[in-house]
Amino acid sequence: MKLNTKIIHAGVDPDPSTGAIMTPIFQTSTYVQTGPNEHKGYDYSRAGNPTRTALETAFAALENAKHGLAFSSGVAATDAVIRLLKPGDEVIAANDMYGGTYRLFSKLWADFGIKFIYIDTTKTEHISAAITGQTKMIWLETPTNPLMNITDIEATAAIAKKAKALLVVDNTFASPYLQNPLDLGADIVMHSATKYLGGHSDVIMGALMMNDDSLREKLFFIQKSSGAVPGPMDCFLVLRGVKTLHIRMQRHCENGRKVAEFLAGHPKVKKVYWCGFENSNGYAVARKQMRDFGGMMSFELADESVDAAIKVLKGTRIIALAESLGGVESLINHPATMTHASVPREERIKNGLSDSLIRLSIGIEDADDLIDDLKLAIG
Numbered sequence: 311m312k313l314n315t316k317i318i319h320a321g322v323d324p325d326p327s328t329g330a331i332m333t334p335i336f337q338t339s340t341y342v343q344t345g346p347n348e349h350k351g352y353d354y355s356r357a358g359n360p361t362r363t364a365l366e367t368a369f370a371a372l373e374n375a376k377h378g379l380a381f382s383s384g385v386a387a388t389d390a391v392i393r394l395l396k397p398g399d400e401v402i403a404a405n406d407m408y409g410g411t412y413r414l415f416s417k418l419w420a421d422f423g424i425k426f427i428y429i430d431t432t433k434t435e436h437i438s439a440a441i442t443g444q445t446k447m448i449w450l451e452t453p454t455n456p457l458m459n460i461t462d463i464e465a466t467a468a469i470a471k472k473a474k475a476l477l478v479v480d481n482t483f484a485s486p487y488l489q490n491p492l493d494l495g496a497d498i499v500m501h502s503a504t505k506y507l508g509g510h511s512d513v514i515m516g517a518l519m520m521n522d523d524s525l526r527e528k529l530f531f532i533q534k535s536s537g538a539v540p541g542p543m544d545c546f547l548v549l550r551g552v553k554t555l556h557i558r559m560q561r562h563c564e565n566g567r568k569v570a571e572f573l574a575g576h577p578k579v580k581k582v583y584w585c586g587f588e589n590s591n592g593y594a595v596a597r598k599q600m601r602d603f604g605g606m607m608s609f610e611l612a613d614e615s616v617d618a619a620i621k622v623l624k625g626t627r628i629i630a631l632a633e634s635l636g637g638v639e640s641l642i643n644h645p646a647t648m649t650h651a652s653v654p655r656e657e658r659i660k661n662g663l664s665d666s667l668i669r670l671s672i673g674i675e676d677a678d679d680l681i682d683d684l685k686l687a688i689g
């Protein structure tokens with residue numbers, strides 16, 4: 311079955327007791343048993359809930375995976391993955407990934423004896439060079455947030471396999487519509503379903519997808535034991551959201567291209583970071599591993615002062631100033647003070663994320679209106 315069909319039908323079977331075509335919201339904590347431990351597959355909603363099962367089946371289908379697991383947030387999904395490790399283990403991670411992932415790694419997990427090595431993963435030889443006998447995991451984000459750096463997933467998977475380390479890819483920015491890391495050799499895909507999967511900025515959720523049965527068992531055990539599970543109402547909302555992922559993504563990509571080209575041609579814009587430009591660093595790899603280039607981009611003004619950036623951030627009328635991304639509405643954001651405030655300034659600048667960088671999540675409005683809005687704000 312092709313993706314566009316799977317997105318709509320995976321996990322969703324008519325309710326056997328009523329015929330309802332939509333998966334009911336099973337707002338229940340427990341399930342009546344006919345005898346001790348004799349039940350219909352559900353005993354307590356932390357371990358399993360039918361609305362969540364439907365969504366987890368859909369998650370698996372989206373990434374061509376055998377298994378899917380839903381978490382109460384993207385960072386809860388990331389946290390569950392790190393719980394696969396033990397003190398002394400090393401993780402190689404990208405140096406410009408999502409600020410909340412960096413915070414979880416460096417401020418929480420580093421205290422438990424897990425070592426994180428942050429490198430520029432866009433050059434896979436840097437990854438090979440960072441491998442030691444203790445390397446147990448490689449954590450990739452591609453495209454990265456917010457500089458849209460691209461790392462070759464297939465090449466990294468080969469390095470991980472040789473090192474007997476797990477390759478985990480945060481696929482939030484691309485969405486499964488544009489990129490499927492498991493097909494390229496990754497072991498686990500992670501999503502902040504808060505973003506494109508949910509798609510409507512109305513829910514916080516995380517997802518993990520994997521093929522390996524024993525990996526699924528370990529992660530399911532962590533999910534059930536540490537309990538960061540989403541409620542049935544949120545599962546219903548994301549299940550509804552994923553059904554339009556393909557048509558939303560088509561428009562995000564179309565609008566993304568139009569806005570990126572407009573910005574690139576604007577005399578007051580110095581640089582646009584968008585992986586669909588043929589002259590961008592990651593273009594060749596992006597072409598190889600992604601189906602299109604999406605609606606995420608960042609840019610810097612020719613006037614590099616923070617004040618000039620703030621004027622643009624405050625100046626848009628349709629594009630809202632807010633954290634997050636991947637919803638139907640366009641958002642503008644200042645990584646230095648918003649999404650990446652938890653990354654130390656020195657580290658941020660070293661990784662190329664300037665104080666004046668502006669990030670855009672281009673939504674599915676009319677592109678002409680978005681361009682007019684940016685024209686007005688940039689002046």
Ligand SMILES: *Cc1c(COP(=O)(O)O)cnc(C)c1O
Nearest residue numbers: 383384385408455482502504515
């Ligand atoms: C938002 C985001 C996360 C964290 O997900 P939450 O749902 O906010 O917990 C992780 N990675 C990326 C790339 C994100 O954009």
